[in-house]
Amino acid sequence: MTNLNPTLDQAQRDAVEVLQNIISRPEPLKVRDRLAIPLQEMPELDANYRATSLEEVALGFTPEMARLEAMRCLQCKKPACVEGCPVHIDIPAFIHFIAEGDFQGAADKIKETSLLPAICGRVCPQEIQCQENCVVGKSLKSVDKAVGIGRLERFAADYERNFGGVAVPEVKAPTGKKVAVIGSGPAGLVVAADVRREGHEVVIFEAFHKLGGVLRYGIPEFRLPKEIVDKEIETLEKMGVQFRTNFVVGRTRRIDDLLDKDDFDAVFVGTGAGLPLFTGIEGESLVGVFAANEYLTRANLMRAYEKDKADTPIWGGKHVAVLGGGNVAMDSARMALRMGAKSVKIIYRRTEAEMPARAEEVHHAQEEGVEFCFLQNAKRILGDENGRVRAMECIRYELGEADESGRRSPVEIPGSEFEIEVDTVLVAIGNGSNPLIPQTTPEIKTDKRGRVLVEELTNKTFMEKVFAGGDIVLGAATVILAMGEGRRAAAAINEMLV
Numbered sequence: 001m002t003n004l005n006p007t008l009d010q011a012q013r014d015a016v017e018v019l020q021n022i023i024s025r026p027e028p029l030k031v032r033d034r035l036a037i038p039l040q041e042m043p044e045l046d047a048n049y050r051a052t053s054l055e056e057v058a059l060g061f062t063p064e065m066a067r068l069e070a071m072r073c074l075q076c077k078k079p080a081c082v083e084g085c086p087v088h089i090d091i092p093a094f095i096h097f098i099a100e101g102d103f104q105g106a107a108d109k110i111k112e113t114s115l116l117p118a119i120c121g122r123v124c125p126q127e128i129q130c131q132e133n134c135v136v137g138k139s140l141k142s143v144d145k146a147v148g149i150g151r152l153e154r155f156a157a158d159y160e161r162n163f164g165g166v167a168v169p170e171v172k173a174p175t176g177k178k179v180a181v182i183g184s185g186p187a188g189l190v191v192a193a194d195v196r197r198e199g200h201e202v203v204i205f206e207a208f209h210k211l212g213g214v215l216r217y218g219i220p221e222f223r224l225p226k227e228i229v230d231k232e233i234e235t236l237e238k239m240g241v242q243f244r245t246n247f248v249v250g251r252t253r254r255i256d257d258l259l260d261k262d263d264f265d266a267v268f269v270g271t272g273a274g275l276p277l278f279t280g281i282e283g284e285s286l287v288g289v290f291a292a293n294e295y296l297t298r299a300n301l302m303r304a305y306e307k308d309k310a311d312t313p314i315w316g317g318k319h320v321a322v323l324g325g326g327n328v329a330m331d332s333a334r335m336a337l338r339m340g341a342k343s344v345k346i347i348y349r350r351t352e353a354e355m356p357a358r359a360e361e362v363h364h365a366q367e368e369g370v371e372f373c374f375l376q377n378a379k380r381i382l383g384d385e386n387g388r389v390r391a392m393e394c395i396r397y398e399l400g401e402a403d404e405s406g407r408r409s410p411v412e413i414p415g416s417e418f419e420i421e422v423d424t425v426l427v428a429i430g431n432g433s434n435p436l437i438p439q440t441t442p443e444i445k446t447d448k449r450g451r452v453l454v455e456e457l458t459n460k461t462f463m464e465k466v467f468a469g470g471d472i473v474l475g476a477a478t479v480i481l482a483m484g485e486g487r488r489a490a491a492a493i494n495e496m497l498v
């Protein structure tokens with residue numbers, strides 16, 4: 001426990017005491033009692049320790065903390081939190097189970113609607129979904145004081161994994177029908193589970209040598225331990241889902257081959273948005289400039305952080321600049337610290353208020369020592385005589401009028417250029433749709449940004465028997481939205497195969 005944030009032992013002692021007081025009271029809790037229960041903070045590793053370690057930062061609630069946090073819920077008759085959840089988990093019901101100490105009951109309740117709760121509890125942006133709507137947060141005038149729905153979801157899922165054992169969903173008798181799922185990210189995993197349950201044969205084709213999509217190669221171990229992704233995939237394996245890794249659909253085989261030659265009855269395309277966007281500024285092809293996605297893939301998937309063992313060691317930058325303000329920027333900045341950087345700067349054109357990254361990730365990055373340089377942007381990257389990055393020229397910005405997104409737009413301040421010394425630049429300004437499948441299968445139509453066009457209710461593409469969902473349809477979005485798309489597509493596939 002020495003690496004814990006030091007105030008947390010006390011927090012656990014407080015939780016035990018408050019819980020005992022509540023349980024020993026004869027009368028039921030009233031609304032005002034519930035609102036008076038102290039919000040339970042998440043135990044975390046100490047910031048100095050964790051900045052050099054891949055261990056998971058957030059450690060999860062103890063049972064006492066979870067029960068207390070659950071007791072803060074008012075069990076609303078018309079729960080606004082459920083409206084904010086893209087997959088409509090019965091939030092008050094699962095929270096009630098936790099408050100009563102029935103943790104497995106809570107996990108079972110969540111699983112009725114959400115397949116990957118241990119993952120969603122860790123990475124979903126609850127503060128702009130369920131928790132934003134929570135009446136407790138509204139009564140206490142801060143979304144930060146809402147019931148910790150995501151933390152409770154994680155608690156229930158971890159309890160099931162650690163103590164109850166994850167139940168393998170029942171699979172109906174074989175139907176003789178075959179479904180190909182392309183891509184093993186959250187969208188593909190959900191489709192595989194929902195289609196397999198109906199008794200259809202399912203094969204997942206994945207371009208990488210490991211399964212999980214961004215859950216594996218993008219989101220770092222310190223936010224989402226890969227053991228959790230492994231467990232979810234193990235459950236699919238036990239259900240009889242088959243996997244073909246190192247298989248690039250569009251190269252190894254095309255979609256029409258899968259349908260016409262390999263006798264698949266339906267295909268789901270869940271190939272994500274893994275195509276990095278670049279800024280186009282001078283110096284972007286110097287050695288030491290990485291797309292943040294590539295940097296994270298090398299670090300996570302190729303385990304480049306195991307410096308002595310890794311087959312593909314990564315360039316160990318000492319002074320790193322990260323361009324962008326989303327989750328990918330936060331993850332790569334925090335990974336750079338863990339890869340041994342002495343200084344890491346986030347360069348962002350707007351201010352903290354406009355940053356798209358989750359507030360929690362920004363806060364964690366700040367605590368770990370990442371420096372935030374707001375109202376600045378890169379103008380060009382400067383190299384040395386060997387073609388390596390040596391510095392970056394930046395320019396200052398101010399905020400002008402609001403643009404069509406409602407955010408105030410950044411405006412350059414002429415003549416405000418200045419140089420910073422860096423040896424590595426990570427570009428995290430966004431990702432586009434993977435183009436290979438639309439390029440090799442023109443029957444699948446896309447919009448101007450390369451996103452596959454689908455029917456709204458069924459996720460069916462313009463090609464017969466082919467469905468699509470997740471980031472390849474939405475553009476770079478979120479895990480829970482990708483899962484929601486997968487669910488819809490799976491229902492349509494199952495209906496088509498009846």
Ligand SMILES: Cc1cc2nc3c(=O)[nH]c(=O)nc-3n(C[C@H](O)[C@H](O)[C@H](O)COP(=O)(O)OP(=O)(O)OC[C@H]3O[C@@H](n4cnc5c(N)ncnc54)[C@H](O)[C@@H]3O)c2cc1C
Nearest residue numbers: 183185186187207213214218249272470471477478479482
């Ligand atoms: C660094 C990073 C951090 C993020 N953090 C968060 C977060 O905190 N919270 C959140 O909700 N969302 C986050 N996201 C976004 C989220 O991960 C995605 O929205 C989600 O993973 C999309 O799921 P998907 O199944 O559509 O695609 P992906 O997860 O991208 O999976 C697609 C899979 O398809 C495979 N593939 C591609 N082309 C082919 C082909 N031709 N043949 C075979 N296989 C192919 C890919 O290798 C990949 O494994 C983050 C994204 C990144 C990159």
Ligand code: SF4
Nearest residue numbers: 073074076081134135
């Ligand atoms: S809105 Fe908040 S208080 Fe009401 S049921 Fe949902 S979590 Fe509980």
